[in-house]
Amino acid sequence: MKIALVGIGKIAVDQHVPAIAASPDWELTATVSRSGRVNGIEAFTGISEMLAARPDIETVSLCLPPVPRFAVAQEVLRAGRHLMLEKPPGATLSEVHALERLAQAQGVSLFATWHSRMAYGVAGAKAWLAGKQLHRGRIIWREDVRKWHPGQDWIFEAGGMGVFDPGINALSILTEILPTPLHLTGAEMDFPANRQAPIAARLDFAQNIQADFDFRQEGPQTWDMEFETSGGHLALRMGGNMLEIDGKETAGESDIMGEYPALYACMTELVRDRRSDVDLSPMMLVADAFTLGRRNIVDAFEF
Amino acid sequence: MKIALVGIGKIAVDQHVPAIAASPDWELTATVSRSGRVNGIEAFTGISEMLAARPDIETVSLCLPPVPRFAVAQEVLRAGRHLMLEKPPGATLSEVHALERLAQAQGVSLFATWHSRMAYGVAGAKAWLAGKQLHRGRIIWREDVRKWHPGQDWIFEAGGMGVFDPGINALSILTEILPTPLHLTGAEMDFPANRQAPIAARLDFAQNIQADFDFRQEGPQTWDMEFETSGGHLALRMGGNMLEIDGKETAGESDIMGEYPALYACMTELVRDRRSDVDLSPMMLVADAFTLGRRNIVDAFEF
Numbered sequence: 001m002k003i004a005l006v007g008i009g010k011i012a013v014d015q016h017v018p019a020i021a022a023s024p025d026w027e028l029t030a031t032v033s034r035s036g037r038v039n040g041i042e043a044f045t046g047i048s049e050m051l052a053a054r055p056d057i058e059t060v061s062l063c064l065p066p067v068p069r070f071a072v073a074q075e076v077l078r079a080g081r082h083l084m085l086e087k088p089p090g091a092t093l094s095e096v097h098a099l100e101r102l103a104q105a106q107g108v109s110l111f112a113t114w115h116s117r118m119a120y121g122v123a124g125a126k127a128w129l130a131g132k133q134l135h136r137g138r139i140i141w142r143e144d145v146r147k148w149h150p151g152q153d154w155i156f157e158a159g160g161m162g163v164f165d166p167g168i169n170a171l172s173i174l175t176e177i178l179p180t181p182l183h184l185t186g187a188e189m190d191f192p193a194n195r196q197a198p199i200a201a202r203l204d205f206a207q208n209i210q211a212d213f214d215f216r217q218e219g220p221q222t223w224d225m226e227f228e229t230s231g232g233h234l235a236l237r238m239g240g241n242m243l244e245i246d247g248k249e250t251a252g253e254s255d256i257m258g259e260y261p262a263l264y265a266c267m268t269e270l271v272r273d274r275r276s277d278v279d280l281s282p283m284m285l286v287a288d289a290f291t292l293g294r295r296n297i298v299d300a301f302e303f
Numbered sequence: 304m305k306i307a308l309v310g311i312g313k314i315a316v317d318q319h320v321p322a323i324a325a326s327p328d329w330e331l332t333a334t335v336s337r338s339g340r341v342n343g344i345e346a347f348t349g350i351s352e353m354l355a356a357r358p359d360i361e362t363v364s365l366c367l368p369p370v371p372r373f374a375v376a377q378e379v380l381r382a383g384r385h386l387m388l389e390k391p392p393g394a395t396l397s398e399v400h401a402l403e404r405l406a407q408a409q410g411v412s413l414f415a416t417w418h419s420r421m422a423y424g425v426a427g428a429k430a431w432l433a434g435k436q437l438h439r440g441r442i443i444w445r446e447d448v449r450k451w452h453p454g455q456d457w458i459f460e461a462g463g464m465g466v467f468d469p470g471i472n473a474l475s476i477l478t479e480i481l482p483t484p485l486h487l488t489g490a491e492m493d494f495p496a497n498r499q500a501p502i503a504a505r506l507d508f509a510q511n512i513q514a515d516f517d518f519r520q521e522g523p524q525t526w527d528m529e530f531e532t533s534g535g536h537l538a539l540r541m542g543g544n545m546l547e548i549d550g551k552e553t554a555g556e557s558d559i560m561g562e563y564p565a566l567y568a569c570m571t572e573l574v575r576d577r578r579s580d581v582d583l584s585p586m587m588l589v590a591d592a593f594t595l596g597r598r599n600i601v602d603a604f605e606f
Contacts, residue, residue, distance in 0.1 A: 067595075070488075092591035093396075094486035094584075098509070101484070158490075158597040181404070183397035185373075187461075196597055206401070281397075287590035288395035292370075294461040294499055295598075 002029040007063035008036025019260035025268040051079040066091040067159040077102045082109040091159040110276040114172035118262035119240030126177040133230035137209035141170045142217035151303050162197030164286045167213035171282035173240045187293030192301035305332040310366035311339025322563035328571040354382040369394040370462040380405045385412040385574050394462040413579040417475035421565035422543030429480040436533035440512035443527050444473045445520035454606045465500030467589045470516035474585040476543045490596030495604035
């Protein structure tokens, strides 16, 4: 099936292009980007041109930052194409609900992806936690924004989500693996004096779960979560890719394909079955943190 | 039916107590409040005591600020009582979803009230707007926080919502009367230098709708919304209580009972039918504004 990729930046080049290339189902047929392109693939600079020129491309995958994403997503759906959204699926909950309604009205598939849910250890963690009593959970998600988002000022603009851009990956895992839904009970966010989005956040959830997100981590990077339960201790490390039970690493499942290839495999099924998959629970927790959270002003940040 | 009122502050005394007194369905049987009480009504200082002492009271109405509300709400539902929540129904979307699940599991009714939806002009505005093309909408909600929330510091604390406490009334009307769902496209918020919640906010919605919320309005207060449509001009003034079509005030419907009496009449029906009514769309738009909005720091505010 033919697919077009919109927004040829770091995540598209690092993840989407290789995942599509490796897929038996998808053929990258066009790109849309103001300046980026992929060797050997027809390149457009505007979504409208691409949609008009290539009615044969039935599916579009968007890798744009959250704020400009809605207008493009709306145009794709109005043109009757299936749509796959990089996380987070939009800048606001209400705009993603609007996309859901539009996809349904158009009879096309909408997939709000959460790549971290496809990490190697996630399904195993979910299975192990099922039926156990949770005593305590701790999430530490600390990375260097200069390394992972070099010069990407949009991430600190209003709606860019700041440290919740990686933090929402943790929340997407958490909302997937826990046996019962979570709710936020408190939050504190650090806003650089010269920026509109937080560089760090500490969240408290019911069920004695805490999360610590920080964009200022130099040296080793940490994407870990640990849970104490009635049945022992579980740790998910490396962004969900390594699962430890009671301190012992479990064997990876050899048939799992990696995060982005798994997303494109899901999209194949959604398009074939004309279904959508839009779970906004990670994004709702971020919106709740912005609503409930205390704001501290901290040192200005420059890339 | 017997009802207990929790949180005997300004809104309880001004609105809930008279509405219950005027209702043919409800009898105010107990109050719960640290310091407030209602003459002639049994007064408790803690929710647990009241629930234990009065198993005959099957319904509880909460008028607490949003942040402390959840723990009390959870206790009421766990005790198998029906629950009515003053707006906003909680501090976060995720906690209200948790209450919804709990009410369902307990087989009791949960009513997340939006009193402004019961204002005299709202049903007429909704009927008039149905089927018309909306060209433009403008909401102005400006009031004096010192007059309506004298000394209520909680409103400017994290989770207190600031100017969204009245603004959500406008959003509750807007989401009720418009023929199609709204989504936010931009927001700007003014935070006093010494406070954790905004004192003013300007919101942009799709469909060419703008809202201007301000807590610093002295002199005449304004709670107006106006719409230009394919079929003429509609204005709702006085917080939804006065409806004007093409500049002419329409006759009020004499059988409408006023905001809080109407809420208690709805609660009667919900309890009788064992149904719940939880519409979070106004609160989602507030969460979206906090997520997407630019933050300006403005002059410190003291009551």
